[in-house]
Amino acid sequence: MAQQHGRKRKPAGAEAPRRNDTCSSLGYTKPGTYEELRAVLSSGTVNLPKRLRQVAIFLWQHPGDVALGTISQVAEKVGVQPSTLVRFAQIFGFSGFSDFQSLFKEHVKASLPEGRAIEGAADEPGATGADLHFLRGMVSASQASLGRIESRFDxxxxxxxxxxxxxxxxxxxxxxxxxxxxxxxxxxxxxxxxxxxxxxxxxxxxxxxxxxxxxxxxxxxxxxxxxxxxxxxxxxxxxxxxxxxxxxxxxxxxxxxxxxxxxxxxxxxxxxxxxxxxxxxxxxxxxxxxxxxxxxxxxxxx
Missing domain, CATH: 3.40.50.10490 (Glucose-6-phosphate isomerase like protein; domain 1)
Known part of the structure; x- marks a missing residue:
């Protein structure tokens, strides 16, 4: 009896595991909002290595930077390689950084003080001088910090x-x-x-x-x-x-x-x-x- 060669066929209905399956096995589903992501990170169900933990702390504290920056800019601020950001996003069921970044963009739209602070930080000093530019930047940062308390405080x-x-x-x-x-x-x-x-x-x-x-x-x-x-x-x-x-x-x-x-x-x-x-x-x-x-x-x- 002749033997059949080649790869075995997958059983009918079988599918390759999806990233969301990985999320479910860890005790959470793919976050749909920035607040859901925060809830997952604070739940203790995700054990992150040092570099990814570094990413988590940064995005927790600076959602505006993540929303408005390119992957290279965000990676530089975090102190990691862009590939680390991609890996972090994929852990939570996202295809890549751009998909993951959408959570932060939606969040910043709802928190205008923080968005204004980040935009102000990117402006170049004008005719009033660099010192006044820095003062305005610090005032804007302070306003963003205070505004965040109004919008989210226990x-x-x-x-x-x-x-x-x-x-x-x-x-x-x-x-x-x-x-x-x-x-x-x-x-x-x-x-x-x-x-x-x-x-x-x-x-x-x-x-x-x-x-x-x-x-x-x-x-x-x-x-x-x-x-x-x-x-x-x-x-x-x-x-x-x-x-x-x-x-x-x-x-x-x-x-x-x-x-x-x-x-x-x-x-x-x-x-x-x-x-x-x-x-x-x-x-x-x-x-x-x-x-x-x-x-x-x-x-x-x-």
Missing amino acids: VEAFDAMIELLAGADMIYVIGSKRAFPVTSYLSLTLSQQGMRNVLVDNVGSTALDQVACTGPGDVVLAVSFSPYNSITPDLVAVARERNARVLTITDSAFSPLVPLSDRWVEVVESDFAGFRSLAASLAVGIALVHGVAVRRRKEIGS
């Missing part, structure tokens, strides 16, 4: 943070590098409102000793921004081990402080020419202090 977490801070025996304020101007001002305003607090400033390398004094009745208010290479996560971990409550202001779900936090709010600051605004972080922090002061006055009055 009010429930914010209220819970106020309640925890109002009931704290002692508030420890932790932040370093770029976050330190925020925490130092918050410590000052807490003191001005009559609230006992400790600014963990690490002067004399004493930060670990300061945090070692935390206890179950204390609350840590931590501020941290990417690239998350400061001492803050280590200090917060020590306070957590001592059963202090932890509240965090940070700029993405990828922050190492998020798993350590009882509550956290996201504040993403825009940048201009490599300089990043702190306007939104200060606004949220001051609002927290004000909320705690009001809550405590009500408790005293009652």
Whole structure:
């Protein structure tokens, strides 16, 4: 009996696996909007290697740059090769970067302050001079940061943070590098409102000793921004081990402080020419202090 040679035929109805099948096997479907993509990234169902995680953090914080840039421009800002962006898009079921980019374009259309900030950053200095051009760029970045809070902010977490801070025996304020101007001002305003607090400033390398004094009745208010290479996560971990409550202001779900936090709010600051605004972080922090002061006055009055 003669043997038949050649490749075996696929069973009737069999199809090659699609990228969406891969998404489903990982516990999610192809995101249809930027918000859905954010939900997938923050769900913990996707375990990304270092380079792709770097991409995820950038697109989380700078959707306007992703929407309005070419693949080469975005790759340069992220610090990866364009092929890495394509690979990232394909993981989530998209055919390539252009298909993936449409999520960000739709998102930016609905958030005009951010779109204006990005467009302003691309303008060349005019007759008014480079200094005024830079000032306008920074103002635009600050407006974009503040506008983002209005359009997307976790009010429930914010209220819970106020309640925890109002009931704290002692508030420890932790932040370093770029976050330190925020925490130092918050410590000052807490003191001005009559609230006992400790600014963990690490002067004399004493930060670990300061945090070692935390206890179950204390609350840590931590501020941290990417690239998350400061001492803050280590200090917060020590306070957590001592059963202090932890509240965090940070700029993405990828922050190492998020798993350590009882509550956290996201504040993403825009940048201009490599300089990043702190306007939104200060606004949220001051609002927290004000909320705690009001809550405590009500408790005293009652």
